[in-house]
Each structure stands twice: as structure tokens, then as C-alpha cells.
Amino acid sequence: MEVPKRFQAGWEGMSQVERSVAATLLGLVFVLFLAVIGGVLTPAYFVFLLGLGGMYALLSLGLNAQWGFTGLINFSVAAFFGIGAYGTALMTADNSPIAGGFSPITGLIVALIVTAVIAVLIGIPTLSLRDDYLAIATLGLAEVVRLIALNQDSWTNGSAGVRGIPPFFDGWPILDGLPRALPGFRIELVPGSPLFLETPFYTAMLNLLIVGTFIGITYFALRRAHRAPWGRLLRTIRADEDLAKALGKNTYWYKMQAFVLGCLVMALAGVFYAHLNRYVAPGTLDPITTFYVWVAVMLGGSGSNRGALLGGFVIVAIREGTRAIDFGALPLEAAPLRLLVIGLLIILVMRFRPQGILPPQRELIWPGVVDDAPSQPDKAVRDTRGANNE
């Protein structure tokens, strides 16, 4: 039997949209590469940006597990990101008011355990709620978490934040001292603008390695999970929860699993952020982060993991693009412009392409399942079948 075209790997198996996205991305990377060569962007900062994009991609993968696959409207992304960041920061940092001084691996494990506990605590009252109530309740509870981080000075240092967080590879056998041990290079590809490949660059590369590993594990774990019967059940819940109940499934329990899983992925992004930034403050839990991630997921395509990856990098493009305005000639501030761009993107995506740029194809979720079923079929059943088996 011939493999359907859309399951083939490589350029041949891509849809028109995928090709244009891939081409745009390649073009963008090329432009950035030129900027690096030309000395506009330092190599260390370029790699740092890639790492940041990876962090948003990770957050988007987490939200996608909740919203894209299971249909849970979680507006507490920033809270779980913050819990992950604070979890590891409070375990490892010098001025941590609680523990401090533990290794980052301990920090990671504690952060994930704390996240799981809080996710269950938030999930218990909210996951049985209707969709829109779930949205409001999670946003409210995220605000409670933020207020605690801001006001409980004896736990979190309050608005002063937690400083002195070690890098993630602190205390590891080889990787710890690697950025300082590697020889520095000075490459001059374009005369007059040398590139320095020194300690900051190697540190950024190591960070990229961490986030890359996190993303790799998450991406393949999620893909595996969603192709399993478990994932099929989640998709059924998203499409029609009553149907799943009628089949005798405890949908509340499955929603809880998906919720906790997604929150753990978000906390992983928070752990990465804490060791990247080496400083965590209550601003980390600002609800705007939640909506950045929502934009990333919707732009990429709800339910599509590749879309979530793409969305994460688009967010960094917006953040850094608007930051560039600050240095430019335009009489505009970056912060409101960023807000405007995010707001307009949400409206435009919902208006013109609610399925996102890269809607699910290989995730075995068909648009008909992802979007609410139309009130009347626009095609005969036989046509739909034919299209799927093409």
C-alpha cells in the first residue's frame, strides 16, 4: 500500500502552507545569520535568542497538551511557569529564604513535584467547570499565586526577587567549567566586524543544549502519548466530552492527567528560565506571559505540536522586534507596541485563520475534531472519507 502523501517525510510530504513556512523560516535564519556575520548581532546573543524561543516553544507545547489536545482553557500558564522558576530558584539560589545551595538537579525535581501538587490542587475545583468558567477560575487562581509570590516575603523575598541562581550545569563533571575552559575564537569574516566565540557564547550554547533537550524529550513524549489510546481519549474529550462519558470513561480523571502533564512542561520552561536569567522576581508571573503563550499556540495551530514550536519562535520575534523599536527613531515605547501587536495578532488569527498557520495534520487530529463540529455537514460522509484516504 502506498503511504499517503501527507505522511511522507521531507519536502515532498509538505503541504503548501508548510512549504511557505519552512521557506520563510529558512529565509529568516539566513537574514539573522547575515546579521551575525555583519556584526549587528553578537553570536552569543543570537544563540541566547534561540534559547528564549525554545523556552516559549516549551511553554506552548505544555499549553497545547491542555488546550490543543484536551480542550482545557488554562489561563494560568504564567503561574506554572513562575512556580517552576521559583521552585528551582528557592532550592539553589544564594539568597533563598527557604533552602538554597542545593544542586540544580534537585531544584528541577523539587520544582516539578511542587508544580504537580499545585496543579492537582488547582485542578480539583476547576476541571469540572464549564469552559468559560475554567478560563476565569484559572486566571483568578494564577493571580492568587502571583500575589503570594509578591507578598510572602518570608517564602519568596517578595518584590526583591531571588538572586544568585547558579547555572544549570553547576557542579556537573565536565559541563560545569566548559564555557570557561574552551578556547576563545576571534573570527573576522567581514573586515572590521570581528565575531567573538568566547565564554558568553559557549554559555549560551550550553543553555541552548538544555532547552533543546527539554524540548526533544517533551516533543517525543507528547507525540508518543497522543498516538496512544490515552491521547485518542483526550481528543474525544475535546471533541465531545459527553460522548467520552457515555463510553464509560472518567473524563475528569483524564482531564486532570492532561492538565498536570501540561503544567509540568510549563514548569520545565520555568526551570530553564531561572537558570538562564539567574534571577527570578514576581514579574515572572505576570499574566501577559500566559497570553504570549496562547498567541503562540493559536498562531501555530491548536492541537499541532509543530505549530506550537513555530509559535514559540514567533513570540520571540515579536518581543525582540518591538525591543528594537526602542533603539530606533520611532517615537514609540516597546511595551505598548508589543501589547498592540499581540492584541492584533489574536484578533486577526481568530478572524481569518482560527485553525492557525500549521493546523494539525500528522498529530492524527483532524480539523473537524479540533474545531467545533459544524451545525450541518458541509460535505457528504463519503466525500470526507475519500479525502482522508487520498
Add this chain to the structure above:
Amino acid sequence: MPPFEFLASPLLGYLANGLVYSSIIVLGGIGLSLVYSIGGFANFAHGDTMTVGAYAAFVTYGVVGAISGGVLGLPVGFFVALLAGIAVAVVVAVLTELVIYKPIDLDSIGLLITSIGVAFVYRAIIRMGFGADFRQYDIPTLRPIEWLIPYGVRITRHDVVIVLSALLLVGGLHVLLQYTDFGRKMRAMADNPDLARVSGIRTGRVKLWTWVIGAGLAGAGGVFLGLYNQLTPRMGFSLLLVVFAAVILGGIGSVYGAMLGGIVIGMVNQFMPALPQLGRLFPIIPRECDLPLVTSQCGIPIGIEYANAVAFLIMVAVLIIRPNGIMGEEN
């Protein structure tokens, strides 16, 4: 010696403050509830509609502030600015409905997410125009009303204006809903849009008027919030969750529930300072305690910085116990 001195208590003061704060939340909550029941989605841009009203009043007051004369410590120019704030909020909300929400063919969740985008656009534009700094109407701050101070009540004549205006607006809405033909149409549509439509009600028109009323009240609430506190681009969005808590508490979609919920949440917010000292304030509770998890004055050890957190927890608790709110219909 003031008469009725035995009444004097910090509780009376909290009650008065609660009344003022509740008025603002009720004004915001009614619009949110109306749009939910007739527009069919939770409008996250509602808080920022309040901000739009506040800033429109700010600009108008800057122009007409010189008009002399005044009531209760407020110049006539302020009331002109109030009307302008209401009008601008209405125009902005109706335009948004026509240009953005109406053409979008999505379910209530899609509209909910869209409204977050709308909220960001409002806030971004305000911030571009006015900066992120705190602003104030150019009205001198008043001292608390003298003869109320002995009772522990410290409210200004501005606060009285806020409460009276809110009462007037809410009373007007009550008359509109209960005693006019239009109100009956609105209630019919909130009950069952399809049935209302086949009964010959022009549902499109009713929906548009719902936006007018909801945004108008939100605009007024925003202007008063600016008078009560200060103006910042974030003011509405920060209040939104509290307003949601009030509306859900009362039963989302119910106008009278929104009023009740607004009063409860506003009161809870202002009674926060009472919580750590319950023993001192209420004669029923022993004055001093030596128990774990309780303050030395038999109260709950929680600071006023958690006022919003308490409101959200109440909201979540209500959602669990009574998912349709206090006044919500069982279905």
C-alpha cells in the same frame, strides 16, 4: 458629642468604604453579565472598556474643567466629563462589536479569546497616548465629611457622588428592564434567543442596545474608579477579575445577581482590615485567643494585600458549591 455615639465602630467605616467600592464593581459587573447573557461570551475587554471611559473623561475634563459651579465638591465640568466617558465607551464598544465580534464566526470560547486581543489593543492604544504613569482628574482631593468622622466613617463627598450616581444608573436599568417593552425584549432574548427571534423580536438590534447599556455602565464605572483611585492604563484589566468574581458569585448572566455579587465582593474587599482583629470588633468573639493559625485578637491572619486573592477564592468556592451562582438559574 455626636448623637448615636454607640454606633461608632471601625465596622461602620468599612461598611461605608465597601458601599463606595461596591458601586464601582456593580457598574462594571452589570455590563459584563448583560454581554454574557445576550452576547453569549465572557468579555475580557470589559475592564478595558472601563479604562477607555476613564481616560475619555480625563481628556474631556481637561477641556471643560473650567465650567464653574458644582455639586458635592465636584464641578459641573466633571459631570460633562462623566457623560463624555460614557459616550466614548459606548461608541468604542459598539464599533468593536460591529467590526470585530460580529463578523467572527466562532463559538463563545473563540469570542472569549478574541476579546482578550481587543482588551490588549485598547490598553496599548491608551498607553501609547497617555504613557504608563498614574494620572488624576484635576479636581482637588477633599477631606472626609466632618460630621461622619466620630462614627469611624471617613468618606468624602466625592464618594457620596459615586454611590448616588451608581444607585441612579442601576435604578434606571431596573425600570428599563422591568417596565418597558424594550426590557421585556431583552429579558426574552437572554432567556432564549431563538424563541425571541421567532417571536418577532429584532434580536440584532437588542444585542446592539445591550452593548450600549453594558459599555455605558462600564464607562461610568471607569470614570468613578478614576475618581476613587487614580488612572492607569492597567486599571480596568486589574479590576476585571474582581468584577468577574462578583458576576460569577451572583450568577453570570443575571443582572440582579451581578448587583448582589458586586456588593458582596466590594464589601469583602473593604472588610479585609477587619479579618485579623475579629475579636476586637465583634462582641460575640472572645477578645483574645491563644490558638494556632489565629491572630492574638482571634482573627484570620491575612493582610489587605490579599483582598483580591480572597475574592478569587470566594469565586472558586462558589463555582464548586453552586456552579450557577447565587441568583443563577438551575439548568
